[in-house]
Amino acid sequence: MKVPYLAVGAALLSVLACSVPSTAADPLVLNDIEWKAAPAKGKGEPHLQVSRRKSNSSVSIDGSRRELAGTKAVLRGAAGPVSFTIVHAAGTLACTGVLKAAHDGAGRCRFAADPGFERDLASRGLAPEDRDDLLAMLLVDATIELADGLTAAGVQPKDDGDLIAAAALDVTPAYVRDLQSEAMTLTTIEDAIACKALDVDGAYVRGLAAAGYRKLSAHDVVGMKALGVSPEYARAMNRAASGSGK
Template sequence: MTRLFAFAAALLLTALTVSSSCVALPSSPLRFTLEEPNGATNGTVQLTFRQEGNGDTHFTSNSFLTKDLGGLDLAALRGGGSGPIRFAVAGDPGRVDCTGTGGSGRASGTCQVVANPSFNAFLAASGIRQPTESETFSLIAVGANRATVTALADARYPVPSIDDLTDLAALDVSPGYIRALSSGGYRPQTIDDLVEFAALGITPAYVEGFVRAGYGQLKAHELVELKALAITPDYVAGFERAGYRNLPVDTLVELKALDITPDFVRAVQRGGPLPSPDRLILLRSVGQDISKQAN
């Protein structure tokens, strides 16, 4: 039960992280709103893309540096009245060209998605199908790039799908992160596992900590379960000092899910024999007063 809880938590975190970064839009004209927050001094604007149709509304909103919006006239955006506004969001997969009107720190209008033929040719050469217009928009919006595709191939991952590339970019998975996991011997077997690693912040250093603690053969799903509940090598070491050696991952997950600590162990033990992990879990799960328990 607890193992399933931990795994579900990891999947939920992954889904939330990716969906908050990008929502794929249908193949139709896009509308945008661009706003510069009052008093903003860091050169950022909030850019929202929206499409409505068939009773549904699809949108994605992100903060951008003004220097990354090619062609944006800040004087026109900030000026009084209303005037023409033009800018583009560009990346390896293509461009989103936007035109509209604006002033006083706000603009709105429509956009067109223009795919980059050389990027699509690169994908085809890598065994990846050509993205649709809506997928191209998603790839641009999250900053997908060739370097990630190359890093995946170098690390001998399976050929990624368009959705894989979108998810990885939405989570800011860099070629360096992919290489670090691979060179350290901690490469997940699948891209789905890599996405979960990135969503939870599983780093080579995190894995190495468990290797030093005697957990050198952890599987990807076990690392996901441990990280989802913020279980650290220090947490494991605390139980080892209390007398528990080589606790299985499932047991560690159950203990952490119930907030069972070495201090709780000492309160239950009270100078008697070391209680079993199952006893600790039972006492905590039923909420009994440990001060009245006899060993």
């Protein structure tokens, strides 16, 4: 079964926007960055949108990341001038601006990349093309620990884009290990990213194994998921093929 990974590309467009290469010089410090805070919609969480030139990325201010705790506290405050700083292994994003109301404001930022982090990436073959990629890593929480963990799990990132995509979609070593089973062969980070983009999880893969499938490629599993093939449906098809109605 061969189904193109079209849905994967669509899922990554928004989260990878900040890693678009810059056409200007690549200084250690990036200044032309803007931020906007948007209040929650429905049952969602407030978001911080960070943009530079034609690139942008949105970060949920939901309290799940410790380095955003200070930012969350500032952006939920009263109207008036504000400043906040996000410190990450990739560098430091320092922002100032004005809130019109809680989680509703805008301003400008300055990003200072961390040379040590950049060297650590390079030593693993993940050197960024430019420092916009380091800003993207801060926004999606891409770390050396994630890169090493994915490598240990058997799906080594081949470049910094792989690491950014994995972090953006929350492809963790635990997720990769949960996917690996007798039903599916998983050996590349691209396949792990494709699985996560289509919400393939360990339970789904184990369900296919219980239905009688063995050693499927990740491409096949993603294709089955994209077509809405559930483990129950797979079992029914196998029973029909074997002439058993049970």
